[in-house]
Amino acid sequence: MEAFDVTALRGRGLRATRPRLAVLATLRRRPHASAEEVVREVRESLDAVSVQAVYDVLNALALSGLVRRVDPTGARAARYELDVGDNHHHLVCRGCGLIVDVPCAVGHAVCLQPALDHGFALAESEVTYWGLCSRCQTEATGPVRVTASTALPEGPA
Amino acid sequence: MEAFDVTALRGRGLRATRPRLAVLATLRRRPHASAEEVVREVRESLDAVSVQAVYDVLNALALSGLVRRVDPTGARAARYELDVGDNHHHLVCRGCGLIVDVPCAVGHAVCLQPALDHGFALAESEVTYWGLCSRCQTEATGPVRVTASTALPEGPA
DNA sequence: GTTGCTGTCTTGAACGATTCCAGTGTGGGG
DNA sequence: CCCCACACTGGAATCGTTCAAGACAGCAAC
Numbered sequence: 001m002e003a004f005d006v007t008a009l010r011g012r013g014l015r016a017t018r019p020r021l022a023v024l025a026t027l028r029r030r031p032h033a034s035a036e037e038v039v040r041e042v043r044e045s046l047d048a049v050s051v052q053a054v055y056d057v058l059n060a061l062a063l064s065g066l067v068r069r070v071d072p073t074g075a076r077a078a079r080y081e082l083d084v085g086d087n088h089h090h091l092v093c094r095g096c097g098l099i100v101d102v103p104c105a106v107g108h109a110v111c112l113q114p115a116l117d118h119g120f121a122l123a124e125s126e127v128t129y130w131g132l133c134s135r136c137q138t139e140a141t142g143p144v145r146v147t148a149s150t151a152l153p154e155g156p157a
Numbered sequence: 158m159e160a161f162d163v164t165a166l167r168g169r170g171l172r173a174t175r176p177r178l179a180v181l182a183t184l185r186r187r188p189h190a191s192a193e194e195v196v197r198e199v200r201e202s203l204d205a206v207s208v209q210a211v212y213d214v215l216n217a218l219a220l221s222g223l224v225r226r227v228d229p230t231g232a233r234a235a236r237y238e239l240d241v242g243d244n245h246h247h248l249v250c251r252g253c254g255l256i257v258d259v260p261c262a263v264g265h266a267v268c269l270q271p272a273l274d275h276g277f278a279l280a281e282s283e284v285t286y287w288g289l290c291s292r293c294q295t296e297a298t299g300p301v302r303v304t305a306s307t308a309l310p311e312g313p314a
Numbered sequence: 315g316t317t318g319c320t321g322t323c324t325t326g327a328a329c330g331a332t333t334c335c336a337g338t339g340t341g342g343g344g
Numbered sequence: 345c346c347c348c349a350c351a352c353t354g355g356a357a358t359c360g361t362t363c364a365a366g367a368c369a370g371c372a373a374c
Contacts, residue, residue, distance in 0.1 A: 015341055017351065035331075053352050055332065060351090073228050073235075073283075077331060091277055100275045118257045119291035120248055126230070128283045134276035172321065172370050192360075210323050212361065217322090234360060 012064040019049050023057045027067065027082050032099040034077040072099070072128055089127040095136030102129065169221040176206050180214045184224065184239050189247075189256040191234040229256070229285055246284040252293030259286065 005024045006016040014020065019042065026041040027033060033041070039054045058080055061067035071078040072092045079099060091100040104127075162181045163173040171177065176199065183198040184190060190198070196211045215237055218224035228235040229249045236256060248257040261284075 010342095015350065017341070019352075048353085050353050052333080052354080056351075059333095069230060071228075071230050073226060078230075091275055093277065094280065100277070102275070117288075118248060118259070120250065120257070120286070120288040121294050122286055122288040123251065124287040126285045126287065128285075129277070129279055130281040130283065131274075131277040131279040137278050174322065174370070176323075205324085207324050209325085209362080213322075216362095 008066060012066065014060060014064060018046055019053050020057050020061070022046050022049070023054065023061065024066070024082070027080060031081040031101070032070065032079040033081075034079055036077065038080065070099070072097075087124070089129065091129045091131065093133040093136055094130055095132050098133050100133075165223060169223065171217060171221060175203055176210050177214050177218070179203050179206070180211060180218065181223070181239070184237060188238040188258065189227065189236040190238075191236055193234065195237065227256070229254075244281075246286065248286045248288065250290040250293055251287055252289050252296075255290050257290075 002021060002025075005021050008024075009016045009020060022042040022045050023038055025045075026038050030037065030041065035051075035054060035058060038058070039049065039051055042049050042054060058067060058069070062069050062080070065083055068081050068083040069078055070081060070090060072090070075097060086103070088101045088103050091102050092098070159178060159182075162178050165181075166173045166177060179199040179202050180195055182202075183195050187194065187198065192208075192211060192215060195215070196206065196208055199206050199211060215224060215226070219226050219237070222240055225238050225240040226235050227238060227247060229247070232254060243260070245258045245260050248259050249255070
């Protein structure tokens with residue numbers, strides 16, 4: 001695991017430093033961690049790591065494609081996950097902010113091709129499903145954080 | 158237009174105030190405006206409107222479903238648009254941040270249903286297409302703001 | 315038209331996530 | 345093993361957004 005990360009980093013021309021390896025290990029353990037969570041977790045294995053170092057590491061890893069940055073509309077802080085290259089999508093709970101991975105719904109490129117491309121060179125498409133997780137459904141008292149448009153009754157999306 | 162907005166506001170139990178009407182007019186003229194742009198534009202028709210008033214208005218309108226808040230991963234500031242209820246998607250330029258509306262690509266509910274719902278009660282799905290707009294494709298010198306994962310070669314999304 | 319209540323706007327300050335800067339250190343190719 | 349470019353540290357700044365308290369103004373009732 002360690003060795004794997006070391007080669008992954010070197011393969012992209014990045015040095016294999018302790019903070020970087022710790023960040024990768026953290027994201028493997030906890031996908032969708034916020035920068036703050038990463039800092040907390042990394043500090044449990046390494047004595048002193050600055051917040052800025054973590055941001056720097058996350059940016060460097062995101063730039064090199066090892067890490068994917070996700071920030072759902074309305075979330076306070078960005079989340080990070082290892083970029084495993086499967087281009088999965090996310091299911092986000094409007095109640096508690098829980099993020100769950102879901103594989104591509106359809107298995108073909110239909111989601112990648114918008115009806116009109118307006119002259120864009122398309123690189124990627126990203127799908128976010130919004131809803132309420134099972135726990136927030138039962139606890140109607142959960143913190144409700146309505147951020148964007150309200151519920152959609154049915155139909156095409 | 159004015160009258161239409163007035164009834165729309167009152168219909169949701171909101172007062173029809175000048176700042177609110179001005180914000181709605183601004184968003185009709187410029188979809189995907191940031192809060193700052195809205196402030197600037199609104200101040201051209203109204204003498205004095207505070208930044209906080211605009212944020213308050215945008216939040217109130219978003220909560221009532223008249224306005225949709227969009228913030229693409231990596232964007233500094235959130236964007237706002239009138240919620241016309243057609244649940245369209247967005248095409249975002251990685252170069253300059255330009256946002257363009259696209260109708261739902263497929264016209265059926267395939268995008269709304271992830272393969273696994275993990276017990277979630279789904280409310281909505283949101284698709285963001287990433288790429289380079291035609292201008293940024295020609296100007297290779299444009300500001301490149303890589304934020305999340307890097308380009309995806311092909312295949313399912 | 316006037317009055318009064320309540321929801322809105324204003325001013326001013328705070329907050330949290332992220333970034334910038336300058337200096338120190340350390341990984342790893344030579 | 346040595347050196348230096350790349351990484352990390354600490355501190356401060358920035359930027360979008362929100363909070364709080366008080367002044368103001370829609371609009372419903374009279």
